[in-house]
Every structure is written in C-alpha cells, then in structure tokens.
Amino acid sequence: MVKGALLDKLWTQMSERGDFPMLSQSLRTTVAAMKNDDLDFTALVQIVLSDFALTQKVLRLANSAMYMAFGGNITTVTRALMVLGMDAVGHLVVGLKLVDHFHQSAPHRIDAKLELSRTLLSGSVARKLTAHADFGAGEEAVVCTLMRQVGKLLVVCYLEAEWQAICAQIERDGVDEATASIKVLGVNFEEIGLEAAARWRLPETIRAGMATYAPEASEPQHVQWLRAVTNFSTEVADVLSAPGTPGPATDAKLAELAQHYCHALATDADALVEMSTTLAREEAGEGVMREIVELRASADAMARSSVSAETRIAAGLEDLRALPSESALAPVLALASETVLAGLGFAHTAVFVRQTSGVFKARLGFGRDIERILPTLRFDEAFEPDVFHLAIANSVGIFIENARDAKMIARLPAWFRDAFADARSFVLLPVLTDRSTVALLYGDWSDEQAPRKISQAEMSALNELARELGRFFANAPSREVETL
Numbered sequence: 387m388v389k390g391a392l393l394d395k396l397w398t399q400m401s402e403r404g405d406f407p408m409l410s411q412s413l414r415t416t417v418a419a420m421k422n423d424d425l426d427f428t429a430l431v432q433i434v435l436s437d438f439a440l441t442q443k444v445l446r447l448a449n450s451a452m453y454m455a456f457g458g459n460i461t462t463v464t465r466a467l468m469v470l471g472m473d474a475v476g477h478l479v480v481g482l483k484l485v486d487h488f489h490q491s492a493p494h495r496i497d498a499k500l501e502l503s504r505t506l507l508s509g510s511v512a513r514k515l516t517a518h519a520d521f522g523a524g525e526e527a528v529v530c531t532l533m534r535q536v537g538k539l540l541v542v543c544y545l546e547a548e549w550q551a552i553c554a555q556i557e558r559d560g561v562d563e564a565t566a567s568i569k570v571l572g573v574n575f576e577e578i579g580l581e582a583a584a585r586w587r588l589p590e591t592i593r594a595g596m597a598t599y600a601p602e603a604s605e606p607q608h609v610q611w612l613r614a615v616t617n618f619s620t621e622v623a624d625v626l627s628a629p630g631t632p633g634p635a636t637d638a639k640l641a642e643l644a645q646h647y648c649h650a651l652a653t654d655a656d657a658l659v660e661m662s663t664t665l666a667r668e669e670a671g672e673g674v675m676r677e678i679v680e681l682r683a684s685a686d687a688m689a690r691s692s693v694s695a696e697t698r699i700a701a702g703l704e705d706l707r708a709l710p711s712e713s714a715l716a717p718v719l720a721l722a723s724e725t726v727l728a729g730l731g732f733a734h735t736a737v738f739v740r741q742t743s744g745v746f747k748a749r750l751g752f753g754r755d756i757e758r759i760l761p762t763l764r765f766d767e768a769f770e771p772d773v774f775h776l777a778i779a780n781s782v783g784i785f786i787e788n789a790r791d792a793k794m795i796a797r798l799p800a801w802f803r804d805a806f807a808d809a810r811s812f813v814l815l816p817v818l819t820d821r822s823t824v825a826l827l828y829g830d831w832s833d834e835q836a837p838r839k840i841s842q843a844e845m846s847a848l849n850e851l852a853r854e855l856g857r858f859f860a861n862a863p864s865r866e867v868e869t870l
Contacts, residue, residue, distance in 0.1 A: 392571050393581055409487045413480060413586040420476035420589075428720050428750045430476060435724065436464045441819045442484050451502045459521040462728065464721040467838055477525035480588070483511065484532050488539055497549070500627070501542050505535045506624035507665070512615055515651070516663055523608075527615040530595035532714070533588070534616050537578030538563075541571070556821045601650065614650035618643060622662050637663070698729040698848040703847070706854045711740065711861040719750055719825075722851060726815075726829045727752045730844065733832035734806065736763055739825045742864060744768065746826060759805045777814035778823040782849050785813045785840045789830075808832045813840060815852040817859065824859045827852060 412433070419430035434441050441463060448466040449459065460466050467475050488502050512531040516524035542549050548570055555566035567574050576598065583593045593607065595612030603610065625639045637659075644658035651658065709718060719737045727735045734753030738746040748763030769775050773794075777784050786794060789809050800838025806812070812830035816823045825850075831838065840848070 389429055392573055393578070394831050396540060396545060396578065397585075409483065410586055412483055413588070414423065416476060416479050416483070417587055417589065420472055427731050429757075430472065430479070431467065431720055431724060432752055432756070434475075435727070436481060440479065440482060440486075444478060447478060448475075459701075461698070462705065462721055462724045464717060464724045465702075465705050466537075468717050468721070474525050477529045479526065481529050481532055484529075484536065488543065488757050497553070498542050501535075501539055504623050504627045505532060505539060507533065507627055508532070508573070508619045511619035511622045511662070511665060514665070515615055515619060515653075515658075526591065527595070530592055530616045531587075531619045532594040533579055534576070534593060534620055535579070535582055536582050537575035537580075540578060540582065541567075541575065588676070599647075599650070601676065610650060614647050617648040617814065618651065618658075622665070626665060628661070681708050682855055694841045694843075695729045695731075696841075699725055699844070699847040699851055701725075702729065703851050703854060706851070709858075711857045713856060713858060715862050716750070718855070722827065722855055723750060723752055726827060726848065729847075730813075730829060730840070731830040731831075731835070733808075733835060734759075734828075735827060736760065736828045738763065738765075738828065740767065740823065746774075748828075751828075762805050765799060765801065770799065771797065773797050774799060774802070774826070777816055778826060780816055781818060781821075781828075783813055783815040783845060783852065785811070785845065787839055806830060808834070810835065810837060810838075813845075813848065815848055817852050817855045819856045819860045825855065827855075 416430065416433055419433055427477055435446055444463055444466055445460060448470060460781045463475075465593040465742055485506065488505070508531050509528050512528045517529050541552075542868065549568045552563070552566045554567055555561060556563065559566075571578075576596075578609060579596060583596065591609065591612070592608045596616055599610070599613035603613075605613070621643050622640065625636060625643070629634075640659050641655070643772075644662070646654040648655040648658055697857050702721065705721060705725075706718065719739075723735045723737050726732065732753065734751060734756055736748045736751035736756070736759075739749045740746050744767045746765050746767060748760050751760055751763075765868060767775075767778065773784065773786060776797075789798065789811055790795060795803070802809075807829040810833050812828060815827040817825035818828065
C-alpha cells in the first residue's frame with residue numbers, strides 16, 4: 387500500500403470515530419496553551435479544569451511521592467503550574483489524554499489491550515528512569531515514549547484488517563514488526579506516529595525525541611537523551627511483556643539493553659538492570675495498571691467527597707500565604723479564582739481589576755464559555771445603583787441568593803444580564819489595598835446546578851482569601867496591573 391494512501395485511509399477511519407477528532411483538537415489546544423507566555427497560563431488551567439477526572443489525575447501525580455520535592459500538598463491546578471512549570475504540566479496533560487483516549491476507544495480485543503498495556507508499561511519505565519531528572523524533562527520523555535508507540539496503537543485500534551495481516555506476516559515468515567508493517571502498510575509504525583505528532587502540532591522536540599536512537603547521530607544532547615529514554619523504555623517493556631515466564635533469557639536481554647543505553651542515559655548499567663528487574667517483579671506493569679485504577683478511584687472518591695468548602699478555600703489561602711508579595715499578579719489571581727471555583731463548585735469565576743482609567747475590567751476567569759464572555763465584563767467605578775458598585779464600596783463580600791428576583795434584576799447591570807443569563811446566584815468579593823478596592827472576585831452558580839447558599843463559615847473563608855490578595859496588589863507595579 388502506498389504511504390500517502392495508507393495515511394489518508396487511517397485518518398479517514400479515525401475521523402469517522404467521533405472521539406478521535408476530539409482528541410486531536412484537545413492536544414492541539416493543550417500545546418497552544420503551553421506556548422503562551424508563562425504569566426498567562428489560564429488557558430492551560432481551563433483545559434485541565436474542564437475535565438474533572440483529568441484534574442484529579444494532575445493533582446494526584448503532582449502530589450505523588452515521586453514529586454513531593456517539588457512542593458507537596460498541591461490542591462489546585464494553578465499551584466501545580468506555578469510549582470512544576472508550564473511545560474511539565476502541559477506534557478503531563480498530553481500524556482494523560484493519550485492514555486485515556488486509547489483506554490476509552492480501544493476495541494475490547496485481547497491484542498488491543500495487550501498493546502495498550504505494553505505502552506503503559508513503557509511509560510512507567512520512562513517515569514521511573516527520569517524520577518531524579520528535571521520534572522519537566524521527565525514528563526517530556528514520558529510523552530516521547532508514549533508517542534513512539536502511538537503509530538502502532540492507531541493501526542491496532544483503527545485498521546484491524548491490516549493489523550491482522552501484519553501479525554500473520556510475522557508468524558508465517560518470522561520477520562520483525564518493522565519489516566512486516568512495511569510489507570503490509572508501505573510505512574512503519576514510527577512514521578505513522580510522527581505523522582500523528584505533526585497533525586497534532588506537538589512540539590518539534592517531542593517529534594525528534596520519539597524517533598529511533600542512534601549513538602552516532604549528530605543531534606543536540608537533549609534530543610539524544612530523549613531518544614535514549616524513549617527507546618530504552620520501549621524495548622524494556624517489550625522484553626518484560628513478552629510471552630513466557632521471566633528467566634535467564636529475559637535477564638540477558640535486559641543486561642544487553644542496559645549496556646547499550648547506559649552511556650546515553652548517564653546511568654550505571656547495573657542500576658538500569660536493577661530498575662528493570664524491579665518492574666519485572668511487579669508482574670510486568672501491574673504497578674502501572676494499579677496506578678491508573680487508583681487515579682480513577684481517586685476521582686470518583688473526590689466526587690463523593692464531603693470535604694467542606696471552607697476547608698478547600700483554606701488550602702488555597704495557605705498556598706497564597708506561601709507566596710512572596712512580589713509574585714506576579716496573573717498566577718496569583720488564577721490561583722485565587724480556581725480556589726473559589728473548586729471550593730464552592732461554581733459554574734463561573736472572574737476577576738475584575740481596576741485600571742488607572744477607573745474602569746474595572748475582567749482579566750481572567752474559569753468556567754464554561756468564559757473566554758467568550760470575558761471581553762464583555764467591564765464597568766466604570768463611577769457610582770451606579772447596582773450590586774457591583776455596592777460591592778466595590780464594601781469591605782467584605784456580598785452574596786446574591788436569587789438573581790432572578792424582580793427587585794434584584796433591577797439592580798443588575800445590562801452587561802451582566804447578557805453575559806450571565808443563566809446565573810442563579812452569585813458572590814462578589816472586594817479586594818482592598820489602603821482601603822481602596824483594586825479588584826473584585828466574582829463566582830456564580832447557574833440554573834443547571836442545585837440551589838444552595840453560602841454559609842457564614844464559607845463567606846468568612848472567602849473574605850479572608852480576598853484580604854490576602856490585597857498585599858499582592860500593594861506590591862504590583864501599575865504597569866503590571868494595566869497589562870494583566
């Protein structure tokens with residue numbers, strides 16, 4: 387089969403499955419968010435927050451024993467970004483989305499499950515191998531490792547007839563996978579994976595890192611290291627997941643791999659063998675599967691959690707208190723906004739910031755369709771008889787329980803009614819510096835959510851959070867406030 391025709395057929399097959407275009411768009415959006423300025427990462431936070439299970443996985447991994455040295459007790463995605471970095475969390479999200487996609491879309495066939503398990507095992511090898519490396523580089527290496535096998539997974543899941551022909555070719559002629567795939571497809575799995583990476587617009591470093599490792603290649607050192615991690619992890623997973631009981635032959639293959647890659651990985655060969663045999667004792671990937679099960683159980687448990695809103699807000703408040711007053715405003719406000727969103731289960735949050743012109747503009751927020759709404763959220767500080775001007779004249783927050791009450795509607799500005807037509811109730815929290823309101827936090831519950839009130843304890847926690855934000859504005863240059 388001609389390469390171009392094969393790739394066209396594969397992408398047609400994948401596009402006919404509604405889940406694949408969604409994955410493609412999600413990965414492109416994630417990568418685009420990663421390329422934003424480090425101080426403007428609300429897009430990436432929003433991507434994670436839009437998927438409850440993904441949120442819990444990111445937080446769980448950020449708080450796992452492997453990454454405790456990078457902060458520990460991370461309760462918000464924003465904090466995970468601030469501590470671990472944009473690229474690290476972005477790569478983590480890409481890896482989790484890839485794994486979840488094939489978990490959900492892979493047919494219920496033994497061969498598909500086997501290939502997915504092998505891929506997950508290779509990711510586990512890569513994560514263990516890079517446990518003491520820079521966090522961002524480690525997650526980047528995991529993505530490269532997963533992507534190296536994406537080509538094969540796509541064929542297994544979307545081109546079943548061709549996959550069966552490849553398996554028959556291997557069994558009948560005794561050839562390896564690469565040879566059989568070229569005979570049947572006219573292209574190897576690596577090329578398909580590289581095509582997927584290009585179509586998903588993954589960074590060039592990822593595409594370079596997922597390629598075949600060659601010691602003599604004249605590539606940048608980091609690319610060579612990524613390829614070594616990727617290839618070693620994939621080959622170890624192949625050895626450990628091969629049919630039969632591990633024995634001397636398995637040990638010999640692991641030792642051979644360790645000798646081949648130890649220099650590029652800057653790790654003693656014996657240490658590589660020990661790490662590999664430890665995984666073998668975990669029954670070839672049981673640890674990875676257990677991790678995935680625990681992540682899902684964690685998400686389910688979180689959904690049923692009875693942790694109080696004030697406790698969650700208090701956790702976010704502690705994160706704010708741990709930051710120096712000179713911290714950049716954008717991540718600080720994102721952290722506060724996410725804390726309010728997650729703590730109370732709001733549908734939307736937004737942060738209005740006062741400009742030198744006297745206009746309060748919404749500079750960031752979270753929730754459904756918020757990016758479209760944000761540009762419309764603004765009001766002049768000059769007095770008007772509405773709840774927003776009442777809020778900026780207050781020293782503590784106000785809660786509007788019924789935004790649909792006739793008397794209240796008269797107190798709601800037209801721009802608000804247009805932007806948040808489905809708001810059932812909302813809270814406004816003034817942020818003060820030197821007794822002057824410099825910002826206003828907004829959060830709402832929509833009609834789709836069950837009616838509820840904000841308790842006195844919750845309001846007290848929210849007011850404390852707003853007070854804490856004041857010190858960051860007191861130390862922020864006016865230029866930063868204007869360009870936020």
